[in-house]
Amino acid sequence: MKKIKLPHGIPDYNLGEIVREVPNSEPPALPVNKKLKVIGKRIKRIDALAKVTGSAVFTADVQLPGMLYGKILRADVPHARIKSIDISAAEEHPGVFAVHIFEKRYEGANPKKNSPESGYPDVIYAGQPVVGVAAVSTDIAEDAINLIKVEYEPLDFVVDLDRARKPGAPLVYQTDVDQEASSGGEDIEEGLKSRGNVRGPTTRSFYGGPRGDLEKGFKEADVVIERTYRTQVQTHCPLETHGVVVDYNRGHVTIYASTQSTKGTRNDFAKTFNLSKSKVRVISEFIGGGFGAKHSLGSFGVMAGFLSKKSGRPVKLMLDRKEEHISAGNRPNSVQFMKLGAKKDGTLTALKQLSYGTAGIGLGAGVGNIAQAMYECPNFKTEQYDVFTNAGPGAAFRAPGNVQGAFALEQLIDELAVKLDTDPLQLRDKIDKSMIRKVQRERAVQLLNWKKPKKAGSDPGPVKKGIGVAQAHWPRFVNLDSTVEIRVLRDGAVEVRSAVQDIGTGTKTVLAQVVAEELGLKAEDITVLIGDTLFPIGPPSGGSVVTGSITPPARNAAHDIKTQLIELAAGELNTDTDNILTENGWFFSKTDNSKKISFHDLAGKLRVEQITATASRSDDYGGFMVGTVGFEELGAVQFAEVSVDTETGFVKVDKVVAVHSCGRPLNIGQIESQINGGVIMGIAYALYEDRVIDENTGQQVNPNLDQYKMPFTFEVPEIQIELIEEYGARSSTDATGIGEPANIATAAAVANAVYNAIGVRMTELPITPSRILAALNKAKKENNE
């Protein structure tokens, strides 16, 4: 072990240094961004050229010789027993190479008992895959799908969260079920029992369980607020749908996958097909978005595997847009019963949270840990229940749980501020112990020239303006299974190799930056080869873990390479290794500037064609802060300004101010882009998106982009971003991700702004014109009474 001095704190606030004891293999401390050349700058994405010229090859674009196209017949009933399946006509159809019937269900929760008499799994949602076909074109595969006859024996079904909770509701599962959580960050507690369709409750997170004594806390309170909040089901809608190309070739399988986890996809496939991991290779060079839904192989991937195995040919199976909506994941809805107690000075005395949510046939419909972790409150209890319905399985979705949780919690805190007639930022100063959010609020006050918001609904005229604030909390997760190999080749090329994937967040570019900084090169000098399980395994792209997990080993491996090169340079320049300086692609003698050799020429002197170094993510410097809240969490504060037309109910978001931090920022442009994305997705969640299932048929009625309402250019407001550097001295790069925190606070900020505009609380998402008008009418009636 050795001691190194690292930057610690927030520039222009409390920046200092801290000494940490770290393993000898760790590189020297990286100074603050101001002193660096490549890190922390607006570096162009290294794959931008491929994206703007159309040469980027996504999974949807992969074409292999002899490739077939797969298509899935999906059940068009929400709950049924399959009596028979006749695939003979499909098999005979010219151009069809393989037909496969699923013998079990490969998605949702796994009932412990699942051995249907018919030999086919029961259908438990409309959209469940039943049969797959591989043919020479998608059109012909579709023709064949239409020739398949499935006889269903319909069963009673339930798709509504409230109805599914009632005694006597049709059961989705007959037994207790479990499900492995994905790497996307949703919480699923093992071994919980079900009563009817209701499973749980979950009462714990990694922050611990209940605290204190609720009853005592509410007794101590001067103000008690009770509210019920509802959030809708949101679908991920990545523009590239889920899909794979599986090439099952004599026991060796190559899979091109639009995935957030090459590792997870490989491991799922190896397990399902009983193959060694070394026989399965997953390649994922460009991914058209994921947002949490693309962490596993998926039932379609299993189907493509069977079809490729049967046909002996590569099979491409991309979901169409409808399949994407109904079967490929969603953010579960929620109903949250909240009760908050506080003293007159704002001190929280008790917080009780009871929630139900449905991830359809899956688990993971909790409302996160934000209520437990964001504010100081000695007496706290949460009970979070999963409710099964006959609908497509949920999936991790950008800050799973905490987006739903923030909508309720942050409106509740806003309501408390109004009740106590205090500034919502001052109230948070009192109850929020997070250092980073304190600084963020201070920065926002200066930036916005912030004053206590005007009285709610006080604007004259029909169009009323409002401002609202809400905060985000997301833990700083690290995935230790993160390994990078760096190679330098004799022609001076530098390669970064890892199985980690870039889902559009810019992982390739930050890897290039970190390695370039270490080696004294430019980002564009680095070749980043990632998204391939032939390379060392990297983390899944979920939970904002990638940057904090993969960039430290990249720097450590680059440092190892640099050490090897310095030794070589010292020999070439006839000096000591201590006397070598690397800068701008050159190795210098510190004492004699004329003694120098370029990176390129030095690489030419290598004894072998390449030198290589591999590093894995080491433990956090200073030890992991498991279950603690505070300084280094990924907190954020967001403000929304809205206009509400009280005659039409139409809400327009005029501006969002987003104050964020993510440790040491690596690439400013990419961070801004992700914050923009989180904010826009949050606005869409607040105002537009809503998966609607018809209760009479069990079918989603809006399963495409023309029906499922989404923001386009006119719905996107001005977004002002303030990024605060924060050094935690936790790793050799000290950087973290930004994907989740960007998405957590927005909907709550919009809802609070709507309240400030019209003086009526909107407790149900999405905040549609009809809901605004209904709420205004109800308030008017109540005022008249």
Next chain:
Amino acid sequence: MKNKKPKKEKSGSISRRGFLKGAGIAAAGTVIIGSGVAVLESRKSVQNKDFEPKTINISMKVNGSIRQLNIEPRTTLADALRNELHLTGTKVGCNRGACSACTVWINGIPTLSCMTLAIEVGDREVTTIEGLAKNDRLHPLQEAFMDHDATQCGFCTPGMIMTAAHLLEHNPSPTEKEIKVALSGNFCRCGTHPKVIAATLDAAKKM
């Protein structure tokens, strides 16, 4: 009925074995994936189109050159470009005209290629994202997209660029609102809109 039944070959329709033989001429070659690993594929192609409904031969002018296509009449322009001509820069997001990812130009007019049959194109000229750069010089909009970080996952990017580039052809100095109108049908889930608008404004200045 289980799916493991013996395969019988029906007379009158093309047999599986016959089909394979017929497909024997096609490409065996090397596929280079972007991660730099070469995969040698030696299997025969099955991209033979000897099925009902009958395929037809058409020619189409794409990015300046005349291309020959043998396609089913129902083939969309998007599928023809992507699957037959391997111009996969044009993306399909929804396949029903709701996301504009598939935008190409036909005689210079932005057109949704997923809503257009390949046989409708006739003697008009198709320009795709691959044909936007002229003589290896990027279109200023492509440069601006890179400078402004206007791509995230990149899947909507070709459609965004083809739409915005058309706007700039006809309106060299658009206002922000005019850009928003032009791009109002282009869906992006990553949230690139603010930077796409900034990039388009910037490209207009430089053109």
